[in-house]
Amino acid sequence: MQVIVVGAARQGTALARYLALHGAHVVLNDSRKPSQLREARASLAGLPIGWVLGDHPFRLLDGADLVCPSGGVPLELPFLAEARKRGIPLSNDTQIFLNLAPCPVIGITGSAGKTTTTTLVGRMARAAVEMGGRITNAWVGGNIGNPLIDAVDEMQPTDLAILELSSFQLDLITRSPHIAAVLNVTPNHLDRHGSMAAYIAAKANILKFQESHDIAVLGRDDPGAWDLAGQTKGRLFTFGNTAPRELGSATLPGGSGSPEVDVHPEGANLVLRDQDSQKIIMPRAEILLRGEHNLQNVLAACAIAAAASLPVEAMRAGIAGFGGVPHRLEFVRNWGGAAWYNDSIATAPERALAGIRAFEAPIVLLAGGKDKDLPWDDFAQLVHDRVDHVIAFGAMAEMIAGKLREARGAGGPTVEVCAALRDAVAAAARTAAAGDVVLFSPGGTSFDEFSDFAERGECFKKWVSELP
Numbered sequence: 001m002q003v004i005v006v007g008a009a010r011q012g013t014a015l016a017r018y019l020a021l022h023g024a025h026v027v028l029n030d031s032r033k034p035s036q037l038r039e040a041r042a043s044l045a046g047l048p049i050g051w052v053l054g055d056h057p058f059r060l061l062d063g064a065d066l067v068c069p070s071g072g073v074p075l076e077l078p079f080l081a082e083a084r085k086r087g088i089p090l091s092n093d094t095q096i097f098l099n100l101a102p103c104p105v106i107g108i109t110g111s112a113g114k115t116t117t118t119t120l121v122g123r124m125a126r127a128a129v130e131m132g133g134r135i136t137n138a139w140v141g142g143n144i145g146n147p148l149i150d151a152v153d154e155m156q157p158t159d160l161a162i163l164e165l166s167s168f169q170l171d172l173i174t175r176s177p178h179i180a181a182v183l184n185v186t187p188n189h190l191d192r193h194g195s196m197a198a199y200i201a202a203k204a205n206i207l208k209f210q211e212s213h214d215i216a217v218l219g220r221d222d223p224g225a226w227d228l229a230g231q232t233k234g235r236l237f238t239f240g241n242t243a244p245r246e247l248g249s250a251t252l253p254g255g256s257g258s259p260e261v262d263v264h265p266e267g268a269n270l271v272l273r274d275q276d277s278q279k280i281i282m283p284r285a286e287i288l289l290r291g292e293h294n295l296q297n298v299l300a301a302c303a304i305a306a307a308a309s310l311p312v313e314a315m316r317a318g319i320a321g322f323g324g325v326p327h328r329l330e331f332v333r334n335w336g337g338a339a340w341y342n343d344s345i346a347t348a349p350e351r352a353l354a355g356i357r358a359f360e361a362p363i364v365l366l367a368g369g370k371d372k373d374l375p376w377d378d379f380a381q382l383v384h385d386r387v388d389h390v391i392a393f394g395a396m397a398e399m400i401a402g403k404l405r406e407a408r409g410a411g412g413p414t415v416e417v418c419a420a421l422r423d424a425v426a427a428a429a430r431t432a433a434a435g436d437v438v439l440f441s442p443g444g445t446s447f448d449e450f451s452d453f454a455e456r457g458e459c460f461k462k463w464v465s466e467l468p
Contacts, residue, residue, distance in 0.1 A: 001023075001024045001025065001065045001066065002024070002025045002027075002063050002064050002065050002066075003019050003024045003025070003026050003027070003064070003065065003066045003067070003068060004026075004027050004029055004060050004061070004064050004066070004067045004068070004083075005019070005026060005027070005028050005029065005068045005070070006029050006030070006056065006067065006068065006069040006070060006073050006077070006079065006080070007029075007030060007069060007070030007071075007072060007073045008028050008030040008032070008037050008040040008041075008070075009040075009070050009071075009072060010070075010146070010147060011070045011071050011092070011093045011147050011169075012028065012030075012068075012070035012093075013028070013040050013043055013044060014093060014146065014147035014149050014150045015068055015070075015092070015093040015096065015147070015149055016028045016044060016047075016049050017043075017044060017047060017049075017150070018093075018096075018149045018150065018152070020044075020047045020048055020049050021047070025048075025050075026048070026049045026050065027049070027050040027051070027052055027060060028044070028049055028050070028051050028052075029051075029052045029053075029056055029060060029079075030053050031053075031054065031055060031056060032053060032054070033053060033054055034051075034053050034054075037053065056077065056078070056079035058079065058082050060079075061079075061082060061083055061086055061088060064083070064088050065088070066088065066089055066090075066091055067080065067083040067088050067089070067090050067091075068090070068091050068092050068093070068096075069090065069092060069172075070092070070093075071092070071143070071166060071168035071169050072168065074192060075090075075171060075172075090172055091172060092169060092172050092173075093147050093149045093169075094142065094163070094165065094169040094170070094172075094173055095172055095173045095174065095175065096149060097147070097148050097149045097152055097161075097163075098173065098175040098176075098177065099175060100149075100152050101148075101152060101155060101161055102152075102155050102156065102157050102159075103155050103156065103157055103158065103159040103160060103161055104160055104161070104178045104179070104308070105161045105162075105163060105177040105178050105179070106121060106160065106161065106162045106163065106177055106178070106179040106180075106181070106304060106307075106308060107142075107163045107165045107176070107177030107179070107180050107181065107206050108121065108162070108163065108164055108165065108181045108183070108300075108304065109164075109165045109166070109167070109170060109180075109181070109182055109183070109203055109206050110181075110182060110183030110184045110185070110203075110219075110225070111183075111184050111185055111186040111187070111188040111203075111224070111348065111350060112183070112184060112186065112188075112293065112348070112350055112351045112354065113183050113184065113293060113294075113296060113297045113300070114143070114164050114165075114183060115143075115144050115164060115325050115328065115345065116289070116294065116297045116324065116325055116328060117181070117183060117297045117300045117301050117304070118140065118142070118144060118162060118163070118164040119140070119144070119322075119325050120297065120298065120301035120318055120319065120322065121140075121162050121301045121304050121305055121308075121318070122138060122140035122162050122318075123317070123318035123319075123322060124301065124302075124305045124310050124314045124315050124317070124318030124319075125138035125140075125160050125162060125305070125308070125310060125314070125318075126138045126318075127313075127314040127317035127318050128310045128311060128314035131311070131313065131314060131317075133310070133311065133314070134158065134309075135158060135159065135160045135310075136156060136158040136159055137155075137156065137158075137159040137160075138159065138160050138162065139151055139155065139159060139160070139161045139162065140162045141161075141162075141163065141164075142162075142163035142164040142165055142169070143163075143164040143165060143166045143169060144164045148161055148163060160308060163177065165177075165206060167188070167189055167192075167193065167199055167202040167203055168189070168192065168202075170202045170203060170205040170206055171202045171205070173205050173206075173209070174209060175209050176205070176206055176207060176208060176209035176210040176214065177206065177210075177214075178210075178214050178215070179214070179215045179216075179217065179304060179307045179308055180206040180207050180210055180214065180215070180216050180217070181206075181216075181217035181218070181300060181303075181304050181307075182203060182204075182206060182207070182216075182217070182218055182219070182225045182228055183219050183222070183225060183296070183297070183300050184219055184222035184224055184225050184296075185199075185200055185203050185222065185224025185225055185227075185228070186222075186224055186348075186350045187199070187348070187350070187374050187375055188348045188350070188372065188374065189372055191371070191372045191373040192372075200224070203228075204228055204231060207228060207231050207232060207233070208231065210232070210233045210234055211233060211234060212233060212234050213234055214233065214234040214235070215234055215235045215236070215237060215307040216228075216229075216232040216233075216234065216235070216236050216237070217236075217237045217238070217239070217300070217303050217304050217307055218232075218236065218237075218238055219238070219239055219240065219296065219300060220238050220239065220240035220244065220262075221240045221241055221296070235260055235307075236259045236260060237259065237260060237261045237262070237263075237303045237304075237306060237307045238259040238261070238262045238263075238303065239262065239263040239264065239296070239299035239300050239302070239303040240262070240264050240299070241264065241265065241292075241295075241296075241299075242264060242265075243262070243264050243266060243273070244259060244262050244264075247259055247260060247261070247262060247273065247274060247275050260274060260275070261273065261274045261303065261306050261307070262274075262303070263281070263299045263300075263302040263303040263306065264299065265284055265295070265299075266278075268283055268284055268285065269281070269282065269283055269284060270282055270283075270284055270298070270299065270302065272302060272306055272312060272315075279312050280312075281302055281312055281315050281316060281319075282315075282316045282319060282320075286319070286320065287319060288321065288322060288323045288324075289322065289323065289324055289329075290324075290329050290358040290359075291329065291354060291355070291357060291358030292354075292357065292358075293354035293357070293358070294324070294329075294358075298319055301315070301318070301319075302315050302319075305318070325345070326454070326457065327342055327343070327344040327345040327453060327454060327457035328343060328345045328346075329341055329342075329343050329355060329358055330342040330343070330457070330461075332460075332461050332464045332465065333464060333465060335429070335432075335464065335467050336429065336432050336433075336434070336467075337432075337433065337434025337435060337436070338364070338432035338433065338434065338435070338436040338437065338438050339361075339436075339437050339438070340428075340437075340438045340440075340464050341355075341437060341438065341439050341440065341441075342440050342457050342460050342461055342464075343355045343439060343440055343441035343442075344440060344442065344446070344453045344454070344456045344457030344460060345453050345457070346441040346442060346443060347369070347372070347442070347443070347444065347445045347446070347453055348372065348374055348443060348444075349374055349375070349376050349378065349379035349443045350374075350378075351441070351443070352365075352367060352379060352441040352442065352443035353378060353379060353382055355439055355441035356382055356383065356386055356387065356439065356441065357382075357386075359437045359439065361435060361436060361437045362388045362433075362435065362436045362437070363386065363387045363388060363389075363436070363437050363438075363439050364387075364388065364389045364390075364391065364428050364431055364432050364436050364437070364438045364439070365383065365387045365389070365390050365391070365413075365439050365441065366391045366393065366421070366424045366425070366428060366438070366439070366440040366441070366442065367383075367390060367391070367392055367393075367400055367441065367442055367443050367444075368392050368393035368394035368395070368396055368397050368400060368418075368421070368424065368442050368443075368444055369393075369394045369395065369396065369442045369443070369444030369445050369446055369447075369448055369449075369456075370394065370395045370396060370444050370445045370446070370447050370448040371395070371396045371399065371444055371445075372444070372445060376399075376400070376403045376443075377403070377407075379403070379443060380403040380404050380406065380407035381407055383404060383407075383413060384404065384407045384412045384413065387413045388413055388414070388436070389413050389414045389415075389416070389431050390404060390413045390414070390415045390416070391416045391417075391418055391424045391427045391428055391431070392404075392415065392416070392417050392418070392424075393417075393418040393419065393420060393421050393423065393424035394419075394420065394421065394442075394444065394448045394449060395444070395448035396444050396448075397417045397418065397419070398417060400443075401415050401417050416431070420449060421449060421456065421459065421460060421463075422459070422463055425460065425463045425464060425467075429467055440457075440460050442456075
């Protein structure tokens with residue numbers, strides 16, 4: 001089989017490695033130059049993989065049996081359009097993994113919170129393994145960590161695979177995970193998908209190919225996720241901030257199906273309810289994660305764990321002591337009397353809103369980066385009401401400043417514009433006062449200055465740590 005893998009980032013190199021080791025003739029194609037891909041090429045040294053770099057020539061499609069674009073490659077790329085025109089099927093590492101995995105697979109998607117939720121479910125599953133349950137090993141990856149195609153040959157039927165899935169990965173799949181969770185659906189990646197309808201359709205693919213024995217997990221409080229309830233084909237588990245009216249009856253939109261299990265706060269505790277019983281998971285006060293959005297992530301993780309038949313004790317162990325993932329409301333240091341937080345993973349206005357809502361102290365907000373054609377009106381209004389000073393930086397600095405000027409009534413934050421993130425850190429150091437929170441929650445992607453949000457977050461932490 002001749003396979004063209006387009007894009008030599010994490011997903012592309014992992015898939016190329018797997019396919020080459022299993023006898024496929026693989027060509028890795030990337031628009032970048034060889035000098036930009038030294039690390040990727042070194043990681044695949046010694047494998048029978050061809051490289052075509054700097055362009056996407058149509059001649060590569062001659063004799064190709066399969067074309068696999070990586071997640072960051074737009075499906076509108078002329079090379080992919082030509083492949084479809086020739087009738088060459090498209091796939092990706094997620095689809096191939098789902099076809100090969102010998103064990104149950106959990107897939108988790110959402111516009112926000114999926115990294116934290118996936119990490120929590122992984123911690124719960126690993127706790128269950130240590131407790132000597134029926135699961136022998138737990139694998140976590142996908143859009144975070146390592147693509148699990150790298151490990152599929154090591155997996156056993158008694159293992160559990162837990163995938164974070166982006167809309168890019170879901171775009172091409174024709175097979176759904178056994179347990180499919182949609183946390184929320186709000187505007188995101190519209191620069192890639194073109195419309196909200198196309199973005200929702202990509203997210204809905206996680207449910208589309210499930211069967212009657214599979215389980216969907218949906219957030220009841222988010223309209224975008226709950227609107228997908230009518231598309232469930234198997235059992236339904238839910239989570240939300242309040243108890244559902246009832247379980248085990250037709251309470252879903254259109255009357256299709258019924259939630260069997262729900263996780264929600266009740267009094268001082270998080271509880272797991274089904275038709276016959278209620279179990280206390282843990283006191284809410286023991287959750288270390290900041291913000292109401294993180295409460296939703298914890299509830300979601302418990303509902304997903306319940307769908308995987310993990311015990312309550314494992315849920316509790318997974319939550320206990322967990323302070324969050326890197327670059328998500330990550331405390332950096334106290335400096336100048338202010339507490340500095342890194343929220344670089346907030347690459348959409350909706351995520352920045354969650355970061356702002358997590359604090360009650362006066363906020364100096366660093367916002368900017370590159371836009372994804374998303375709506376900013378709600379962001380501008382909350383910033384007007386809750387933030388004392390805004391430092392806008394990067395490619396969309398002037399756009400953010402303009403949105404904030406439009407939202408101004410009486411009061412509102414002072415606004416400063418900087419060319420780059422390092423300049424914004426220096427400006428924040430001049431501005432912040434004792435008792436403030438300096439919140440780096442950009443609302444835009446990193447691609448105007450950095451390779452990804454993680455590199456951006458590491459640079460922010462370095463520059464804050466270097467403040468004298």
